[in-house]
Structures are given as structure tokens and as C-alpha cells.
Amino acid sequence: MPNELMIRSIRAEHEAGVYRVVADVDGAPAWYETTDLPLAAAPEAFATTFLIPAAAHGRRLRIDAPLDPEWTSNAAEVLGLLKHWWRYEGEPPVTSATGPAASPGAPEPASPPAPGSRRHPRNRHGLFFSGGIDSFHALLRGERRAHWLVTLIGFDFPLDDGPRAAEVERSVREIASALGARAVIVRTNMRTHPSLRGVSWDRTHGAVLASVAHLLTGHVDSMGIASSLPGDRDVPWGSHPRLDPLWSSSRMTVVHQGRGDRVERLRSLAHEPLVQRHLRVCWQNRSATGNCSTCAKCVVAMIVFESCGTLQSFSAFDTGGDVVARIDALRRTSDRIHSLEQVCETSRLEPRFEAAVQRLIARSRRDMSPLVQTRRRIAGAVLGWFGKGRP
DSSP, X not given: OOSEEEEEEEEEEEETTEXXXXXXXXXXXXXXXXXXXXXXXXXXXXXXXXHHHHHHTTOEEEESSOOOHHHHHHHHXXXXXXXXXXXXXXXXXXXXXXXXXOOTTOOOOOOOOOTTOOOOSSOOEEEEOOSSHHHHHHHHHSSSOOSEEEEEETTSSOTTOHHHHHHHHHHHHHHHHHHTOEEEEEEEOGGGOGGGTTSOHHHHHHHHHHHHHHHTBTTBSEEEEEOOOGGGOOOOOSSOTTTGGGGOOSSOEEEEEOOSOHHHHHHHHTTOHHHHHHOOOOOSOOSSSSOOSOSHHHHHHHHHHHHTTOGGGOTTSOOSSOHHHHHHHOOOOGGGHHHHHHHXXXXXXXXXXXXXXXXXXXXXXXXXXXXXXXXXHHXXXXXXXXXHTOO
């Protein structure tokens, strides 16, 4: 593998109403596109996306365009954090003195400010919005009002999932309209780009979000990333209060928004009509468009809303069947035991519901026992050994 990960020929294009920013990264195109507004051909967008993969593979990032001095200074701190968290031995990016000429007819990005200055005259704030609990909580309960709701297609589900993409866009635009905000739908191939393969999405997803913030320079002054730390724990994660702000530049501030208890967030939103119609928590994409209402993430949210007495108001879930049977159908949900125990301790559930939740907690605790974990590791090793011998 070459010692450098190369980013070349960053350019903005506009054709048939589609604004696109594209670069050649290790010989493969990496791109973002939208029909909502012109995108700035910001080198920081691509440098943000590919800094973690470069460090993970022991390569140095090289980009043929000048980077913002504040972003470059922050990148050194990012590399220090990556070394502390995951022992990545990264090096500071290398850039050329001048960037490539803009494509004919492409929108001109804003000129760079003087070193140390910051252009935030209007305090225009945006929020990356997935329709999940974290982003809904940041939108409706956060301290900053979001003037822009930015949603990525190709982030939580594949780019070619047309029905799901259409439903997500319809939902986000309806929410933005109801709140007097503007929706921006961005498509990108970053998750499937070859240079991101081999690096956990858990570690790179926050950088992909932050990269889009730099494309919105000139429209938005700051972009919020809603906290998504797993299990309400402070662990190394691709979107983290220590990491997200370090993707900022002198023209764009990236903000990590919201911390706190997941159950309390669910409860605080249980009576919101917009949430009841549009909440999207499912990540397994079992249904054609929205929540499957059967996976662990869906079922735990439904349990909390049932404890609030509002589950039947949620058209975002399929509440027509036996929810207790769905709880019993889950084999385990080890990373949500604390949330389930919290619901049982602080809420009044119907006896059938509470008994089913207690059974799920017991199954999950057995799954976490040292004996079960050891058996699973041994089985995985044996299957892996046999798998190597298969054609």
C-alpha cells in the first residue's frame, strides 16, 4: 500500500440542477451532491473524511489544495486523540501551496479569511438530522435553534435504496417546513469509497458528517452533530464531544450537541406530534421505508413510549400487533440493559409488559456471562478456522 493517501482535483460541478463537489481519492471518485444549494469546493471536507482512514492504515494524507490553518492545527489534535484511543500512528496532512482551478460554471467558494479571523456575522446554525431520537432531541430540546436541517443519503442506508430515500426526504422536508427551517438533502458515496473500507464505520461516521459542514460554508456558520454515544457511555466513538469540535475551521464551527440519558430523551419527546409521525430509530432496514418495529432498537423505544402512555399515538411504529410478543422474540439486547432496568424502576408498565421486559433483561444478562462469552469466542474461532479452508 502506498505511504500516502492522495486527494487530487477537488472541483465543483453544476449540471441539470444538481450541485456536486468531487475529488479523486486514491484513484477513485469521492463525491457529494444536492439539488438544494451550491456546495463549496472546500478541501477541508475531503481532508476531514479521509484523515482517520489514512491514520488507521498508517498512511499520510496528501491533498493538492491549501487547507485552512485552523483546521490544520485542529487536525494535529485529532491525530493525538486517535493515537490515544485506537493507537493510530497518523502524521499531519501535506498540502500544496495552491489548489486547482475551479471548474467552468462552478459556484465560487468564499475566499479564505485572514489567519485567526472568523466569519460568523449571522450566527446561522444547522443540524445534521437523521430523524432519530438524538437528532430530534437536539432539534426540539437543544439550546441552539436550527435554521437548516441537513440529511445525508448513503449514510444510514445504501444510495440505491430509492423508496427509503424518497420517504426520508419527504419526512425531513415536512419537519423543516413545520419548524420554519430549510431542508438540505445531500447524497454521497463516502461510506462505500474504497479508502474507507477496512476502517470501522463506528470510528469514521462523525467525520463524514463534519465533512459536509465544510461544503456548506457561505450558507451556514455552524453545524451541530447530535450526540450518539452508545449506551449513554463516554467511550471512544466516531462522534464524540472531544472529537467533533476539532473538525472546525476558521469559517465553519462544528458543534457536538446534547449529552445525557437515552431514556430521558425518549420520555421528553413522547408527546411531540412531529416525533410521533416522523421518528426513525431503526437501523436494520427490514421494512420497505420506516421503522421495522421488531428489532431491539425499535422495541426498546416502543417500551419507553408505552411507559409514557403514548405508544398508540406513534404512527411511526407498527403498533397493531402484540408488542409483548415482539419483546419475547428478541434473543438479547445486552447494550440496552441499563435503559430497560431504568424503565422498570421509574415507570408503571402494564404487568404483561413489565414481565416481558424482565425476561428480556434476564436473557441479556445470561448472554453477558463469562461462560457464554467464552463459548461464543471459541465457536467463532473454530468457524473462522474452517472458513479459511473453504474455496
